[in-house]
Amino acid sequence: MTRRISIFGATGSIGESTFDLTMRAGGPGAFHTVAVTGARNTARLAEMARALRAEVAVTADPGCLADLRARLAGSGIEAAAGPAALVEAADRPADWVMSAIVGFAGLPPGLAALRHGATLALANKESLVTAGPLLMETARRHGATILPVDSEHSAVFQALTGEDIACVERVIITASGGAFRDWPLDRLARATVAEASSHPNWAMGQRITIDSASMFNKALEVIETREFFDIAPERIEVLVHPESLVHALVGFCDGGLMAHLGAPDMRHAIGYALNWPTRAPLPVARLDLGQIGRLTFRDPDPARYPALRLAREVMATRGLAGAVFNGAKEAALDAFIAGRLPFTGMAAVVERVLARMSAQSGLGNADITLDNLCDADREARALARECTGARVD
Numbered sequence: 001m002t003r004r005i006s007i008f009g010a011t012g013s014i015g016e017s018t019f020d021l022t023m024r025a026g027g028p029g030a031f032h033t034v035a036v037t038g039a040r041n042t043a044r045l046a047e048m049a050r051a052l053r054a055e056v057a058v059t060a061d062p063g064c065l066a067d068l069r070a071r072l073a074g075s076g077i078e079a080a081a082g083p084a085a086l087v088e089a090a091d092r093p094a095d096w097v098m099s100a101i102v103g104f105a106g107l108p109p110g111l112a113a114l115r116h117g118a119t120l121a122l123a124n125k126e127s128l129v130t131a132g133p134l135l136m137e138t139a140r141r142h143g144a145t146i147l148p149v150d151s152e153h154s155a156v157f158q159a160l161t162g163e164d165i166a167c168v169e170r171v172i173i174t175a176s177g178g179a180f181r182d183w184p185l186d187r188l189a190r191a192t193v194a195e196a197s198s199h200p201n202w203a204m205g206q207r208i209t210i211d212s213a214s215m216f217n218k219a220l221e222v223i224e225t226r227e228f229f230d231i232a233p234e235r236i237e238v239l240v241h242p243e244s245l246v247h248a249l250v251g252f253c254d255g256g257l258m259a260h261l262g263a264p265d266m267r268h269a270i271g272y273a274l275n276w277p278t279r280a281p282l283p284v285a286r287l288d289l290g291q292i293g294r295l296t297f298r299d300p301d302p303a304r305y306p307a308l309r310l311a312r313e314v315m316a317t318r319g320l321a322g323a324v325f326n327g328a329k330e331a332a333l334d335a336f337i338a339g340r341l342p343f344t345g346m347a348a349v350v351e352r353v354l355a356r357m358s359a360q361s362g363l364g365n366a367d368i369t370l371d372n373l374c375d376a377d378r379e380a381r382a383l384a385r386e387c388t389g390a391r392v393d
């Protein structure tokens, strides 16, 4: 039977790679595409919808609907817009769903896809950070499967295949160290958006690239590891590995370490999720370790990367702390991109919001419902905006 697929966030960096792999695998001849979604890039969304002969194309932005409709004229493909339309698209049953919307907005469609028992290829790490227990429980209840697409988590998942989780002593996820790994610390406060938006190894969307420079991305990934694999926080380590060829390592109780290596190309992790539980050839570069010669590792510097310490606080609190952390981070990142906050101010703002919201309410004890998560997210963003108005640095 033809596999039914949907790609949420199709016009982004992960979405483009997913589209590339599905087209190489035969496109509309190999898959029945239910939905493709984007936000502002309606030209590309319409092109993808036509190429895959999707049932529906959805833009997150209602202001873009008329344009999307015009671009799809005569194709027979439906057009829709807005957050509710994204969830409606996820309510159309599909076997395999790529969750590659950026930010908290990816959570509601991901949950809807799981409620229909889909295999959810999860690039949207914010879903696990904000709503880990809800996501995993929804998958369990509906017999759905979540496959990690973040390269480190795909690596851990692959290293764990056939292993007993009870024998895992530690999980080590690597970090390139981002754009500023070798900058003098006192220069970080003056880092510009353009400087933070250039990654030494990976080509990714702008937001995750800046989050790599601040290691907020790695902080999210530590929490993602905790939630996805149910590993105790003290067993999760971060290692700076500037070459970005070893994506993660799993340490077992007998002292053995299983590492996963590959070129820094997200099509590996996406393709692994697309072909799982089997493997198929992928158009990614093969590593020539003899040529590469050496791989280097070092511990992260806590003064350079305060986000890692904040992730530990979030894991100690759990409950709604992940939603607060992520919401405050997204608002702080908006402020940095808009020039309202220095690079080093992002961690300061997130720390302040976490402290204020922890003091006010029992973040750790609240029920993890979508409503509570949305409220926590909204409040965290509002507080962060208040802080950025006051120019915290």
Ligand code: NDP
Pocket (backbone or CB within 6 Å): 008, 009, 010, 011, 012, 013, 014, 015, 037, 038, 039, 040, 041, 042, 060, 099, 100, 101, 102, 103, 105, 106, 123, 124, 125, 126, 149, 150, 151, 202, 203, 204, 205, 206, 207, 208, 266
């Ligand atoms: P991009 O910014 O490149 O793409 C984001 C996608 O989401 C686009 O399709 C965009 O539409 C859409 N979008 C933007 N805002 C909204 C919204 N409010 N509601 C619905 N859709 C929206 O991001 P990436 O592809 O880099 O990242 C996607 C996810 O994958 C993130 O969670 C990221 O952390 C994760 N990830 C990414 C990696 C990478 O290599 N890029 C690696 C590991 C994880 P449009 O462009 O049309 O405006």
Ligand code: MG
Pocket (backbone or CB within 6 Å): 150, 151, 152, 221
């Ligand atoms: Mg990653």
